Amino acid sequence: MAEITYREAVIQAMSEEMRRDDAVFLIGEDVGPSGGIFKCSEGLFDEFGAARVIDAPISEAGYIGLSVGAAVTGMRPIAELMFGDFSLLTMDQIVNQAAKIRYMTGGQCRVPLTIRTTMGAGRSSAAQHSQSLHALFAHIPGLKVALPSCPRDAKGLLKTAIRDDNPVLVFEGKMMYNDKGPVPEEEYTIPFGVAEVKRAGDDCTIIAVSSMVGLALEAAQTLSREDEISVEVVDPRTLVPLDEETLVESVRKTGYALIVDEASLRYGVTGELAALVTEAAFDYLDAPVKRIGAANVPIPFSPTLEGAAIPHSETIVDAVRALRGKIRR
Amino acid sequence: MAKKVTARRAKPVAKKKVTAALPEGASKRKTKPPRAKTAARRSGKAPRAKTAAKSNGLDADMLWSMYRKMVQIRKFEEHVWDVYIRGLMPGLAHLYIGEEAVAVGACAALREDDYITSTHRGHGHCLAKGARLDRMMAEIMGKEAGYCRGKGGSMHIADMSLGNLGANGIVGGGFGVATGAALSAKMRGTDQVSLCFFGDGAANQGILLETGNMAAIWNLPVIYVCENNQYGEHTPSDKVTGSERIVDRAEAMGLAGVRVEGADVMEVYEVVAAAVSRARRGDGATFVEMMTYRFRGHHVGDAATYRTAKELKWWMENRDPINLLGERMIKHGIADRSRLERVDEQVEEEVVEAVEFARNAPLPPAEQAREDVYA
Ligand SMILES: Cc1ncc(C[n+]2csc(CCOP(=O)(O)OP(=O)(O)O)c2C)c(N)n1
Ligand SMILES: [Mg+2]
Secondary structure, three states, rough: EEEEHHHHHHHHHHHHHHHHOOOOEEEEEEEEEOOOOOOOOOHHHHHHHOOOOOOOOOOOOHHHHHHHHHHHOEEEEEEEEOOOHHHHHHHHHHHHHHHHHHHHHOOOOOOOOEEEEEOOOOOOOOOOOOOHHHHHHHOOOOOOOEEEOOOHHHHHHHHHHHOOOEEEEEEHHHHHHOEEEEEOOOOOOOOOOOOEEEEEEEEEEEEOHHHHHHHHHHHHHHHHHHHOOOEEEOOOOEEEEOOOOHHHHHHHHOEEEEEEEEEEEEOHHHHHHHHHHHHHHHHHHHOEEEEEEOOOOOOOOOOHHHHHHOHHHHHHHHHHHOOOOOOOO | OOHHHHHHOOOOOOOOOOOOOOOOOOOOOOOOOOOOOOOOOOOOOOOOOOOOOOOOOHHHHHHHHHHHHHHHHHHHHHHHHHHHHHHOOOOOOOOOOOOOHHHHHHHHHOOOOEEEEEOEEEOHHHHHOOOOOHHHHHHHOOOOOOHHHHOOOOOHHEEHHHHHHOOOOOOOOOHHHHOOOOOOOOHHHHOEEEEEEOOOHHEEEEEEHHHHHHHHOOOOEEEEEEEEEOOOOOEHHHHOOOOOOOOOHHHOOOEEEEEEEEHHHHHHHHHHHHHHHHHHHHOEEEEEEEEOOOOOOOOOOOOOOOHHHHHHHHHHHHHOOHHHHHHHHHHHHOOEEEEEEEHHHHHHHHHHHHHHHHHHHHOOOOOHHHOOOOO
């Protein structure tokens, strides 16, 4: 295992896949010689050249549209949308075109399109550069959605996305780009629809995605130390397809479930997963399922305000204590 | 790709004075339509066929084949009308009657492995690209034997085996796919081209600027074919379009542009053929505005009360693409009336057979609703 950053993992995934398959190319704003605003394509331009690492004009809808057309005619584009917020400019291309062209044509084509974008607050980037919009896409039949929570998953899931014959959105947690973690030195991929138990435990299940996994692991340590509560942390890793079995099994084992997502709470991923585990593990639950997400406000700018809007590991600790009856909320 | 940026300006093509190419056989007395301006004009730097449609020396086989294809589309659409009125098809039907020369002339300039993207008014494009009548009619009736196994219907017919990447229910939905197919052809090192059909209404979608700009900076082999039938649904194009000539937007995007009399199938063919060879040579994209008119309402059931009977009559009398070509073929001794009629009869039979095939074809079993979502 090598210790590399989440960013390096993303770069490795792309460069390995571009070496493996000539049909793979990268298109996005500033992805070329500059290496991208998050430095996530550093070195790619030098290795693969302008023909395969394409600096697009600031035309998100346009270049996602081009990527759809390229995907149905034999290429395997990786399109980068700098901030997840900008995906909103491309909704027609992703939702009406990419997600449906195969279905509408009765299976006449494949759409091997990977859209890499970012999610998450924490940089005082305010309301238009901080959103976590993965639930919008997970809602759409025809799309797949992956949310890597560590360098190993960032690499393995992205490689799988690039090899997948369907449109996949990979949401990278922008606060994690500098985080280091162990990544296998040898070639590997991580299959979609396989959740990972990031920490085993007996007393309560936390289902978390993206950077919330790290917070949940932190919370689990605190709870173990201070409350002797043994927490199991499960990361679905892909929302579509979803490994229902692993999530449900964990909840059946512990009898308690807390679901954590960084997006606004209402109508989001936490609601969907809460419904899933409630329906499938109702008889095993010792308390109603709890959910944590961002406040239902646009992400504010000032650090005190931003901090108040998003989940923290203390929020998670408190929620588990409440679930386990340690404190009344 | 970035290296190509310097070559963004479309190569000016030799300017040649071209008189308004009025199709022969058109009424000479009254060449101005009541409302719209139709005289074929063009912007400065457009590709241009070497000869304006000189009917002498024309390839007779090609004229026959274009004539037949236009009749096929006309009759197909008439039967779609009939099928719709009789309640044999679900959904909506946007008919292409009156605009046949655009699809037929344009697709005649393409190879089978070239791409097109189509619109909600797409039956003509699909047939012109070579689709079968029976599988098209079956799709329109929602049958399993249809091109899309009944999942797309009238507005989403595609035949990817013939390069038809699909019609679109989203006005302007084809710009991205068509331009991306051109990017793909270029990256794969083929000399395929991609042709994007869209309406005057779609020309007001912002993504045209985005994709047209990318076609220009990367010199992509794409041809944007604007079918200016002068209405978007019920609204006259000039009420909602700032530039008098849509093609004038081409230059601003760095694309070559040309405006064409869209009822003249030869003119359409020659201009598109020039644009296609330009694209194949690697000289980049072209924007062609086709002046045309739909003889029916926006869709079957639309009485089209927003336009005058006089205007419609003018277009039907002076700009019926099938009549224009037929008259020209007669004039040049390529056809006589009875041979033309025989084609009409043969095609009518083929279409009737297609309708019968589609009527008798089974509906898809309900469980197929869950298939084809993911590859
Ligand atoms: C994005 C979008 N907006 C509106 C519509 C509704 N609509 C369907 S066809 C049409 C008119 C399109 O006009 P034009 O592009 O000129 O094509 P035409 O129907 O004249 O062939 C409209 C507004 C739609 N399908 N998609
Ligand atoms: Mg129109």
